[in-house]
Amino acid sequence: MTDTVIIAGAGPTGLMLAHELALQRVPVVVVERRPGPTDALPGMAINATVVDLLHQRGLMDHVGEYGFEFPRAHFAQIWLDPVRVPGRHGYNFVISQTNLVRVLAERAAKQGAEIRWEREVVDLAQDDAGVRVTVRSPGGQEVLTGRFLVGCDGPESAVRRLAGIDFPGQDLPFLGIVGDLEVGEDHPLLAYLGAGEFPGGLLTVGPLEPGVVRIATAEFDLRPADRTAPVTTDELRDSIRRLDGAELGDATPRWLGRWDAATRQADRYREGNVLLAGDAAHVHFPLGGQSMSTGIEDAVNLGWKLAATVHGHAPVGLLDSYQAERYPVAARAGRTTLAQMVLLHPLGHVAPLRELLSEMVELDEVNEFLVKLAYALDVDYPVPADQVAGETHPLLGRRLPDVPLRTGAGETSLAELLHAGRGLLLDLAGGAGPLALPGWDDRVDVVAAAPSDEIDAARVLLRPDGRVAWAQPTGTDRTEPTEGLGRALATWFGPARASAAG
Numbered sequence: 001m002t003d004t005v006i007i008a009g010a011g012p013t014g015l016m017l018a019h020e021l022a023l024q025r026v027p028v029v030v031v032e033r034r035p036g037p038t039d040a041l042p043g044m045a046i047n048a049t050v051v052d053l054l055h056q057r058g059l060m061d062h063v064g065e066y067g068f069e070f071p072r073a074h075f076a077q078i079w080l081d082p083v084r085v086p087g088r089h090g091y092n093f094v095i096s097q098t099n100l101v102r103v104l105a106e107r108a109a110k111q112g113a114e115i116r117w118e119r120e121v122v123d124l125a126q127d128d129a130g131v132r133v134t135v136r137s138p139g140g141q142e143v144l145t146g147r148f149l150v151g152c153d154g155p156e157s158a159v160r161r162l163a164g165i166d167f168p169g170q171d172l173p174f175l176g177i178v179g180d181l182e183v184g185e186d187h188p189l190l191a192y193l194g195a196g197e198f199p200g201g202l203l204t205v206g207p208l209e210p211g212v213v214r215i216a217t218a219e220f221d222l223r224p225a226d227r228t229a230p231v232t233t234d235e236l237r238d239s240i241r242r243l244d245g246a247e248l249g250d251a252t253p254r255w256l257g258r259w260d261a262a263t264r265q266a267d268r269y270r271e272g273n274v275l276l277a278g279d280a281a282h283v284h285f286p287l288g289g290q291s292m293s294t295g296i297e298d299a300v301n302l303g304w305k306l307a308a309t310v311h312g313h314a315p316v317g318l319l320d321s322y323q324a325e326r327y328p329v330a331a332r333a334g335r336t337t338l339a340q341m342v343l344l345h346p347l348g349h350v351a352p353l354r355e356l357l358s359e360m361v362e363l364d365e366v367n368e369f370l371v372k373l374a375y376a377l378d379v380d381y382p383v384p385a386d387q388v389a390g391e392t393h394p395l396l397g398r399r400l401p402d403v404p405l406r407t408g409a410g411e412t413s414l415a416e417l418l419h420a421g422r423g424l425l426l427d428l429a430g431g432a433g434p435l436a437l438p439g440w441d442d443r444v445d446v447v448a449a450a451p452s453d454e455i456d457a458a459r460v461l462l463r464p465d466g467r468v469a470w471a472q473p474t475g476t477d478r479t480e481p482t483e484g485l486g487r488a489l490a491t492w493f494g495p496a497r498a499s500a501a502g
């Protein structure tokens with residue numbers, strides 16, 4: 001078997017994972033059944049968590065030119081005010097999923113990942129050593145061998161089915177249409193720009209480029225006559241009429257597709273050498289950019305753990321921490337998006353509750369709670385009990401805001417120090433020099449920086465995904481590595497190199 005990691009699906013999750021693995025010098029092959037990049041992708045925005053994760057790898061520098069900052073958030077389309085939340089907290093970014101995917105594909109390839117289009121995973125076998133993946137292409141079938149296969153192949157995931165993993169949950173009666181329309185200057189649909197709620201469901205119209213709008217209809221309590229049939233212009237026309245009596249008028253579709261209101265989650269994220277991430281592992285109603293953020297943070301969580309396993313220095317249980325950390329996040333996203341659906345339909349019934357909630361979000365604490373939920377900034381990972389024994393800290397398991405830092409080499413930022421995807425011991429104690437970690441210097445960088453008011457710790461150990469693995473309280477002993485730091489290093493990075501241990 002080879003060390004190659006095979007990824008099924010070149011969506012945002014698969015490409016982010018390919019980037020993470022290639023950054024760690026793991027051979028990666030992405031197989032994608034589409035013939036090439038497509039404009040027919042539904043997403044229009046990424047939330048603050050995705051923005052942070054992209055900054056952390058320097059990818060916002062490439063994504064930035066395709067969109068704009070949108071410092072708003074909503075809960076069930078009740079608008080929140082992120083600007084009122086104290087501290088540094090990021091922003092939503094409006095970008096089409098098409099452009100996001102294009103940039104991620106370019107950056108992953110630049111790091112060395114190989115993307116093979118028009119290759120569909122159709123069969124799978126595995127043993128202790130790795131996987132054999134049968135892939136169909138126009139030229140016939142071939143078998144790829146690798147160490148791991150990661151199914152990032154979306155809601156209908158073939159990898160999940162072939163691995164025998166269930167996908168329990170619920171599908172509500174729903175008729176959803178999404179697509180891009182070429183419209184004239186005074187087109188009647190332009191009066192609907194934004195996200196509107198109606199008794200039958202939702203109508204969202206967003207500007208995509210001059211003369212083109214992205215439209216999404218969502219009708220609750222209805223089902224398409226044939227879910228597999230292509231959407232026709234007449235079907236879209238009828239849907240818009242049912243929602244608000246509006247007329248589609250003279251509009252030319254560039255593409256139209258269907259979407260569902262399913263909330264489902266794989267019963268496990270790993271079966272031997274096969275793992276799942278993104279929509280292949282969980283689906284929920286797409287509200288507020290939580291969908292891609294759950295998938296992209298899956299990829300960032302999994303990438304360095306798979307890489308450590310392939311490179312042979314993963315501590316016991318590292319790969320299993322992927323499910324332990326990420327399953328509860330998607331489960332909560334499923335629950336909180338279901339809660340939002342309850343607030344959206346039937347509108348007449350829930351209107352008083354929406355009115356009450358609209359008043360409540362004027363309260364700073366309610367606004368902050370919901371902004372953090374929509375931005376996925378409230379996600380903490382549980383820290384293994386044997387690691388913390390006696391040494392706990394409120395920052396453990398959290399991501400830190402991207403704060404500016406001053407080091408001996410000049411001005412930098414926390415995100416910049418994480419670009420290489422390595423562990424980072426950030427020494428903010430202001431002492432004579434940073435701690436030395438000779439046994440881990442192949443995996444962990446040590447950087448001393450001037451103390452920051454925005455990080456309440458003397459030292460923090462960050463994992464490659466930016467999560468705090470250990471923190472030393474401000475004002476405590478500055479000179480000696482503590483036992484807790486040693487335990488955290490061993491838990492997340494494995495034992496010290498034998499040659500450096502003594």
Ligand SMILES: Cc1cc2nc3c(=O)[nH]c(=O)nc-3n(C[C@H](O)[C@H](O)[C@H](O)COP(=O)(O)OP(=O)(O)OC[C@H]3O[C@@H](n4cnc5c(N)ncnc54)[C@H](O)[C@@H]3O)c2cc1C
Nearest residue numbers: 009011012013033043044045121153154278279286291292
């Ligand atoms: C109307 C609508 C609007 C949305 N808006 C947003 C938004 O604004 N923000 C947001 O965060 N999310 C949004 N979402 C959700 C978002 O689109 C998904 O969460 C996201 O696409 C999931 O990414 P993924 O990479 O996990 O899966 P996918 O994007 O589904 O990618 C899976 C890939 O795998 C490929 N594939 C499938 N089967 C195989 C196979 N057997 N072999 C090889 N390749 C295969 C597919 O062709 C596809 O390219 C929206 C969804 C909808 C329906």
